[in-house]
Amino acid sequence: MNTATRYLGQAVLYGAFALAIGYFSTAPTYTHLAPGEALLKLSFSHGAQRVGACRDRGDEELAKLPPNMRIRQDCPRERSPVIVELELDGARLHRESLPPSGLSRDGSASVYRRFVVPAGTHRLAARLSDNAKGEFNYRGEKTVTLAPAQIVVVEFHASSGFQFFH
Amino acid sequence: MESNIRTQALKAVRAVEAVFDRAFGARDNPLRHLGALGFYFFWVMAVSGIYLYAFYDTGVTEAYNSVERLTHGQWYLGGVMRSLHRYAADAFVLVMVLHLVKETVNARYRGFRWFSWLTGVPTLWLAYASGIGGYWLVWDEVAQFSATATTEWFDWLPLFGEPLARNFLTPAAVNDRFFSLLSFLHIGIPLLLLLAMWVHIQRVSLADVAPPRRLGWVTLAALAALCVAKPALSAAAANLAIEPAQVALDWFYLFVHPLMYRSSPAIAWGLAFGATLLLAAAPLLPKPKPAPVARVSPPDCNGCGRCVADCPFSAVRLIPHTLKGTYKLQAQVDTALCASCGICAGACPSSTPFRSAGELVSGIDMPQLPIDALRRQLNAGLTQLSGPARTVVVGCDCAADVTSVTGKGVLVLSLPCIGNLPPAFIEYALRRSRQGGGADGVLITGCREGDCAYRFGNEWTEQRVAGEREPHLRLNVPRHRVQIAWANGGEEAALARSLAVFRAALA
Numbered sequence: 050m051n052t053a054t055r056y057l058g059q060a061v062l063y064g065a066f067a068l069a070i071g072y073f074s075t076a077p078t079y080t081h082l083a084p085g086e087a088l089l090k091l092s093f094s095h096g097a098q099r100v101g102a103c104r105d106r107g108d109e110e111l112a113k114l115p116p117n118m119r120i121r122q123d124c125p126r127e128r129s130p131v132i133v134e135l136e137l138d139g140a141r142l143h144r145e146s147l148p149p150s151g152l153s154r155d156g157s158a159s160v161y162r163r164f165v166v167p168a169g170t171h172r173l174a175a176r177l178s179d180n181a182k183g184e185f186n187y188r189g190e191k192t193v194t195l196a197p198a199q200i201v202v203v204e205f206h207a208s209s210g211f212q213f214f215h
Numbered sequence: 216m217e218s219n220i221r222t223q224a225l226k227a228v229r230a231v232e233a234v235f236d237r238a239f240g241a242r243d244n245p246l247r248h249l250g251a252l253g254f255y256f257f258w259v260m261a262v263s264g265i266y267l268y269a270f271y272d273t274g275v276t277e278a279y280n281s282v283e284r285l286t287h288g289q290w291y292l293g294g295v296m297r298s299l300h301r302y303a304a305d306a307f308v309l310v311m312v313l314h315l316v317k318e319t320v321n322a323r324y325r326g327f328r329w330f331s332w333l334t335g336v337p338t339l340w341l342a343y344a345s346g347i348g349g350y351w352l353v354w355d356e357v358a359q360f361s362a363t364a365t366t367e368w369f370d371w372l373p374l375f376g377e378p379l380a381r382n383f384l385t386p387a388a389v390n391d392r393f394f395s396l397l398s399f400l401h402i403g404i405p406l407l408l409l410l411a412m413w414v415h416i417q418r419v420s421l422a423d424v425a426p427p428r429r430l431g432w433v434t435l436a437a438l439a440a441l442c443v444a445k446p447a448l449s450a451a452a453a454n455l456a457i458e459p460a461q462v463a464l465d466w467f468y469l470f471v472h473p474l475m476y477r478s479s480p481a482i483a484w485g486l487a488f489g490a491t492l493l494l495a496a497a498p499l500l501p502k503p504k505p506a507p508v509a510r511v512s513p514p515d516c517n518g519c520g521r522c523v524a525d526c527p528f529s530a531v532r533l534i535p536h537t538l539k540g541t542y543k544l545q546a547q548v549d550t551a552l553c554a555s556c557g558i559c560a561g562a563c564p565s566s567t568p569f570r571s572a573g574e575l576v577s578g579i580d581m582p583q584l585p586i587d588a589l590r591r592q593l594n595a596g597l598t599q600l601s602g603p604a605r606t607v608v609v610g611c612d613c614a615a616d617v618t619s620v621t622g623k624g625v626l627v628l629s630l631p632c633i634g635n636l637p638p639a640f641i642e643y644a645l646r647r648s649r650q651g652g653g654a655d656g657v658l659i660t661g662c663r664e665g666d667c668a669y670r671f672g673n674e675w676t677e678q679r680v681a682g683e684r685e686p687h688l689r690l691n692v693p694r695h696r697v698q699i700a701w702a703n704g705g706e707e708a709a710l711a712r713s714l715a716v717f718r719a720a721l722a
């Protein structure tokens with residue numbers, strides 16, 4: 050191979066290297082959401098009610114405890130699972146039972162779920178149970194209009210109930 | 216099965232390398248310096264990164280705005296630096312993967328190489344952690360997509376009390392301190408990567424950590440040209456209320472996100488963990504019975520240190536001489552590191568066939584083919600040589616099969632590595648020809664330049680023959696009677712052609 054051909058070969062190979070780096074650094078474009086699709090996210094972290102009721106210790110029982118542990122109320126540590134249901138336009142989109150975290154099952158129950166939904170106007174309804182009986186004691190609903198690629202977040206706080214951010 | 220697939224893959228890799236050899240020459244062939252190019256790109260990233268860091272502001276809006284100011288406000292330097300940082304990172308992944316493929320098809324994952332192989336596995340994770348974190352710093356749509364996808368991926372692992380993805384749930388969820396943490400991580404993780412790369416090369420001597428100057432400059436020029444032709448730009452600023460629908464992904468780093476969304480986090484983790492486990496377990500694959508390691512003969516070792524200097528795997532060191540009243544130092548072989556290549560025996564000045572001792576014992580030698588046995592083979596073969604252009608062909612077991620060129624007037628010898636050949640043997644074979652019954656020429660072959668199975672066997676041999684490295688071939692040996700023709704396994708036809716041309720010249 051003569052010198053000119055070698056240099057030409059080098060130029061081609063260096064060009065291919067630069068081309069490969071330049072192209073794959075931004076292409077091909079990844080279609081994450083199709084046109085006309087939006088995103089619904091359900092996420093919260095909530096400490097449910099205890100599985101059992103608290104009881105008051107008697108005086109005799111309290112006296113047996115070390116002085117620093119003499120607290121009148123005795124509550125079980127374990128919390129109930131949180132059951133959450135989400136409806137989109139009257140149809141159930143998601144139902145999940147979320148166990149409490151922690152080795153003693155006394156922590157918060159958390160969730161993060163994402164759903165691809167068609168853009169447009171939707172009626173969202175959510176309900177949540179955080180008690181041992183499984184009764185839905187929190188409810189929320191809202192009509193939202195989502196542009197393509199818009200995100201609506203369904204969050205929950207015990208103090209304010211369900212919130213819909215979009 | 217494994218061997219068959221690997222053999223076919225090796226053929227393909229060598230064919231590509233041969234194309235690059237023709238264009239670049241073996242010395243400047245980037246495919247023969249992939250590890251060195253990895254280090255080189257790391258330093259390009261480090262230098263450009265320090266510059267970028269000086270202008271980077273940590274903050275939800277400041278991060279994006281400061282990168283935009285740098286990219287457009289001083290496109291001639293800041294913009295180029297940013298592009299260089301990005302493209303060097305991409306090139307780093309490219310050479311890292313090619314390096315991995317090349318070492319895999321060469322079966323360089325077992326035996327004495329287990330340490331280098333195993334320590335390479337965490338560098339893959341650290342490289343990706345460094346690169347993906349870098350993307351987040353820009354805080355554009357790509358960063359938003361990557362941050363959300365990564366946390367959703369990690370949330371599949373039962374490690375976190377609260378989902379990490381909640382940190383990117385709404386625009387209000389991200390705060391300025393997040394970017395301080397990110398910039399700290401983007402310095403800390405690359406430093407860990409550098410540490411891992413340093414550990415990776417600890418068991419090799421004279422590690423190839425810098426490409427040849429010409430290759431380095433031209434590669435940098437190619438990257439710089441790319442920076443000007445296609446500068447790295449940010450996408451639109453991140454907005455956690457809008458999901459990026461079309462993402463201009465960097466596929467070198469972010470391919471795992473589409474993989475996860477098109478399959479599931481479990482499958483993406485399965486592939487990542489599975490690949491990691493496979494790589495980590497590769498040294499446990501069945502391997503050929505290891506050859507005996509080098510052996511030191513203290514009475515014949517004067518502690519000159521040439522074996523120490525030439526050993527490619529730092530397996531030989533000098534210790535106080537065990538025989539009192541002789542020399543101060545002697546060689547000692549670390550059996551765990553020894554590759555059984557015999558390069559040390561080729562470097563030993565006592566490995567000369569001209570010694571009149573009945574049994575030739577070298578200071579350091581290979582039990583499977585001692586210098587004395589080599590001399591006996593040579594002597595026996597030389598007496599059988601006849602006809603014009605009597606030629607001794609010395610090759611190695613890792614390269615082109617020298618027995619393929621056996622014929623009338625040709626004596627072939629195969630060593631564990633061509634670096635195992637003491638240069639005095641060349642002179643020995645040629646000097647006997649004057650007395651009749653010897654050789655008219657010696658043809659040396661072995662792995663192609665930059666492709667020695669034991670790293671330096673061919674390079675040291677070339678330097679010894681050229682008189683540039685001790686022990687060297689004496690200057691009075693006529694060089695036209697010595698020919699070097701490197702040929703890899705599978706290139707026996709090329710070796711035969713080189714031999715024919717050499718013998719024609721000798722005749």
